[in-house]
Amino acid sequence: MGILEDWGWDARWAEAFGGDAAQGHFPARLIEEQRGLFQIISEQGVKSARTPGNMRHKAADRAGLPAVGDWVSAEAVPNEKVVLIRRILPRRTKLSRKAAGETMEEQVIAANLDTVLVMTALNADFNARRLERFLTVSRESGAEPVLILNKLDACAEPDPFLAEARQAAGDAAVVAVSAKTGAGLDALSAWIKPGRTVGLIGSSGVGKSTLVNRLAGNQDLKTAETRRSDERGRHTTTHRQLFILPGGGILLDTPGMREMQFWDAEQGLKKTFDDIEALAPSCRFKDCVHGSEPGCAVKAAIEAGALAAERLASWAKLKHESEHEASRREAPAATEKQKWKTIHKAARKRIKEKRK
Ligand SMILES: Nc1nc2c(ncn2[C@@H]2O[C@H](COP(=O)(O)OP(=O)(O)OP(=O)(O)O)[C@@H](O)[C@H]2O)c(=O)[nH]1
Ligand SMILES: [Mg+2]
Ligand SMILES: [Zn+2]
Incomplete structure (x- = not known):
């Protein structure tokens, strides 16, 4: 090769x-x-x-x-x-978010990833709602998302985390590992293979660079301890880079991302909330937003204990955000259309007046 x-x-x-x-x-x-x-x-x-x-x-x-x-x-x-x-060359997959700030601009975090490893630590960093957001963006990219729960060695009781993670993950695989001791890392060979590109994303301090160092068999990448109080990282990694692993496979390390604002998220959301999507056709109203409508199958599932209320709240919040971003994206085009309409109207008026 x-x-x-x-x-x-x-x-x-x-x-x-x-x-x-x-x-x-x-x-x-x-x-x-x-x-x-x-x-x-x-x-x-x-x-x-x-x-x-x-x-x-x-x-x-x-x-x-x-x-x-x-x-x-x-x-x-x-x-x-x-x-x-x-x-x-035309991209096969594209991991994008809205660029920071007020501009409506797409920022491509990485192209042509086969898999996105969404990483969190089994500590105060863990936040199922943020994972849903990261998973949505990953799914939208076209790559396969996998949820990685790191720092298993330092977690006394991983089971409640695992249960919450599985619910947030939907059909995505959930893997608990320790980048420090190597526990659980064998399971990653399902995605990390010769010729395949795997990207790591997650907030600062979860252990992305530690994992790359471990799998690449070196200690080249800088890592830094998290703050004791809240386990927050110090934004140690400052750029995106691909690494080739000794056994084959390509791994992308990224700087910790605090913000992951949606660019396009419609398809990703459908997949992340496939439990809600599956219930929706049973709602009485076709356009049910699972709010206060009567005969809502999603609400009924929550009451029956089959669905966590936080899932619905999270879905509603992210869906609102996704639709809001979509309308902001389309706004400039609409303004342009309006501009030409006004110009044409004025031109027609002038022609009419000339004829008089
Ligand atoms: N106990 C334990 N600590 C870990 C593990 N993985 C990483 N760490 C520690 O967590 C801290 C942060 O690790 P990094 O690899 O720098 O985290 P990162 O995700 O690359 O952070 P940024 O580059 O800032 O985005 C370091 O002190 C690591 O040694 C693990 O599996 N167990
Ligand atoms: Mg790092
Ligand atoms: Zn409903």
């Missing part, structure tokens, strides 16, 4: 790359991003890369720019060490 195959290259990527070689381009994978500076891996090894100015201008938004995990068509520049990224 060549270098590219180790990093996940296959016949489908070769097809997507197509005839770019005829233009002197070569295929590469973006393995690291640090403040707009990229590292790519190709048959020629690791090189720094940048996007040409016209790519930055042409990209309608940030999602049109390269992200870690992307396969790209690259070109060497004479007398320059840094190569140019000419084209992003």
Whole structure:
């Protein structure tokens, strides 16, 4: 196997790359991003890369720019060490969130992940509601989500956590591990395999870099102790990077994410709340929002103890947020439409008046 195959290259990527070689381009994978500076891996090894100015201008938004995990068509520049990224091959999966701040912009956290390991620690960090949010974003990406409960070694009573995690996870697998002692890590071989790309996400301090260090068999990545009071991490990892493991498999370490605002979440939500989705058709009203409507099957399930009330509350909150973001995304387009309507109307009026 060549270098590219180790990093996940296959016949489908070769097809997507197509005839770019005829233009002197070569295929590469973006393995690291640090403040707009990229590292790519190709048959020629690791090189720094940048996007040409016209790519930055042409990209309608940030999602049109390269992200870690992307396969790209690259070109060497004479007398320059840094190569140019000419084209992003169509992404198979895309893990996105709304960029921080007031702008309505999509931020691609990583591209072409096969699996997303949503990690939490079995301590004060554990929050089922936040896990539902992370799982929703992971499902929306097109990758398979897996819930990882870390720090099993330091947890006296994992069972209640496990029960809550299973409910939040729906059809996603739940795996309890200790990145420190190695307990439970064998189970991860179901996802971490040669040529497969697995991303780690979760809040700061849950042990993402510790896990990468352990699986990669080195201690290269910086890790740091969490605060005693609330187990919060110190945002030790500051950039996204892909690592290749000795036994094969590609692992992405990311900085701890406090915020995971939805970009597009509709499909992800349906899957994360498949228990509620399954009950909805039994509600009396087709458009039941499981609020105060009579004959609500979801409410009935809660009363019967078959569904946790927190699930419904969480679903309602996330659904509201998802719809709100969707309407904000569409708003600029609507304004544009309105603008043209006004222009056309004015033009028609002028024509009419000329005829008079
Ligand atoms: N007891 C115990 N401690 C762990 C385990 N995994 C990680 N830790 C500790 O948790 C702390 C945080 O680990 P990191 O790997 O830096 O966490 P991170 O998720 O990479 O954090 P950020 O880079 O800030 O996002 C370190 O002190 C680790 O030694 C575990 O399985 N058990
Ligand atoms: Mg880290
Ligand atoms: Zn209902």
